[in-house]
Amino acid sequence: MDITRIGVVGAGQMGNGIAHVMALAGYDVLLNDISAEALDRAMAAVRKNMERQVSRGKIAQDTMEAALARITTTQTLTDLGKTDLVIEAATEREAVKQAIFDELLPHLEPHTILTSNTSSISITRLASRTDRPEKFMGFHFMNPVPVMQLVELIRGIATDKDTFNACLAVVEKLGKTAASAEDFPAFIVNRILMPMINEAVYTLYEGVGNVKSIDESLKLGANHPMGPLELADFIGLDTCLAIMNVLHDGLADTKYRPCPLLTKYVEAGWLGRKTGRGFYDYRGEVPVPTR
Ligand SMILES: CC(=O)CC(=O)SCCNC(=O)CCNC(=O)[C@H](O)C(C)(C)COP(=O)(O)OP(=O)(O)OC[C@H]1O[C@@H](n2cnc3c(N)ncnc32)[C@H](O)[C@@H]1OP(=O)(O)O
Numbered sequence: 001m002d003i004t005r006i007g008v009v010g011a012g013q014m015g016n017g018i019a020h021v022m023a024l025a026g027y028d029v030l031l032n033d034i035s036a037e038a039l040d041r042a043m044a045a046v047r048k049n050m051e052r053q054v055s056r057g058k059i060a061q062d063t064m065e066a067a068l069a070r071i072t073t074t075q076t077l078t079d080l081g082k083t084d085l086v087i088e089a090a091t092e093r094e095a096v097k098q099a100i101f102d103e104l105l106p107h108l109e110p111h112t113i114l115t116s117n118t119s120s121i122s123i124t125r126l127a128s129r130t131d132r133p134e135k136f137m138g139f140h141f142m143n144p145v146p147v148m149q150l151v152e153l154i155r156g157i158a159t160d161k162d163t164f165n166a167c168l169a170v171v172e173k174l175g176k177t178a179a180s181a182e183d184f185p186a187f188i189v190n191r192i193l194m195p196m197i198n199e200a201v202y203t204l205y206e207g208v209g210n211v212k213s214i215d216e217s218l219k220l221g222a223n224h225p226m227g228p229l230e231l232a233d234f235i236g237l238d239t240c241l242a243i244m245n246v247l248h249d250g251l252a253d254t255k256y257r258p259c260p261l262l263t264k265y266v267e268a269g270w271l272g273r274k275t276g277r278g279f280y281d282y283r284g285e286v287p288v289p290t291r
């Protein structure tokens with residue numbers, strides 16, 4: 001099927017990245033959020049990130065202007081009814097995602113493919129509550145979207161071949177690489193990455209190291225581009241905790257028990273970079289460890 005119009009729900013760090021790469025690839029994008037400020041912040045982030053690409057000679061100025069003109073924002077979810085592919089990238093809470101699908105479904109055209117950028121939640125369960133489980137799947141980008149090469153494509157139990165192939169063609173048009181993952185809690189990347197981050201938080205909690213020594217150890221000792229606590233702040237500690245809870249509930253193994261210190265940071269509203277404070281405090285000129 002021919003996909004030209006893409007709806008993106010949720011204009012946070014993932015939503016703005018998805019809008020960015022889709023518009024550069026030539027798709028018309030309709031970006032939705034409940035908050036007008038989130039939409040303004042998202043468009044400012046897309047412009048800033050594209051300007052950096054222009055300044056580094058990756059894209060031309062007129063390519064950027066044309067891409068920006070292809071992105072329209074709306075606070076009205078039902079405006080996305082006329083799109084060919086919807087990518088839901090709202091907060092990692094099943095109830096939030098469910099409410100979005102419930103409101104959107106009556107307005108979708110029969111051919112529209114519905115996908116979620118969820119990091120962990122069962123695609124089969126989300127799909128089962130829609131009118132189109134065969135046209136539903138996981139479309140999981142990595143953060144930061146304009147930079148990371150991988151997209152995980154997750155088939156629910158009912159996802160049909162045409163839907164998978166249509167999403168695969170979109171990934172290819174973006175110039176990215178797809179990895180096909182089966183629908184089990186947190187799929188491939190987060191099944192492996194998130195227990196490592198959680199273990200880093202336990203290492204901090206038990207006093208084996210402090211924020212600086214833990215991050216430096218993994219950067220200098222294992223060649224990771226970011227330390228695990230820096231990466232957790234980058235992803236968002238609420239998202240990390242939500243993923244650990246899905247792993248713990250879905251696989252019923254104590255090895256996935258979220259670290260109580262991770263829970264405490266989330267309870268404090270210290271969610272990482274997006275709120276200005278997490279394992280580091282970002283409010284000054286340079287990030288300062290909070291432990
Ligand atoms: C939670 C989930 O469900 C799944 C996930 O996403 S898990 C998280 C996966 N992501 C990671 O693991 C990221 C790990 N970190 C990294 O790879 C790197 O630190 C990084 C790419 C983010 C930054 O790299 P860096 O070398 O430290 O910084 P920097 O030189 O400034 O950036 C490298 C390039 O990325 C670009 N970039 C960095 N951040 C960007 C952003 N937010 N948006 C767009 N472009 C960005 C820069 O412009 C630069 O581009 P050029 O190569 O054209 O110069």
Ligand SMILES: NC(=O)C1=CN([C@@H]2O[C@H](COP(=O)(O)OP(=O)(O)OC[C@H]3O[C@@H](n4cnc5c(N)ncnc54)[C@H](OP(=O)(O)O)[C@@H]3O)[C@@H](O)[C@H]2O)C=CC1
Nearest residue numbers: 010012013014033034035038089090091092118119143235
């Ligand atoms: N962060 C990461 O590294 C990655 C995250 N993901 C997944 O992507 C999704 C989004 O994550 P991320 O961008 O980091 O989260 P953010 O918190 O940055 O953004 C989520 C956005 O969704 C908005 N939102 C909440 N409810 C609704 C709604 N009903 N309708 C429309 N928008 C809504 C939020 O608005 P408000 O702030 O007003 O609540 C916010 O702007 C999650 O499912 C996450 O697991 C996937 C890969 C990587």
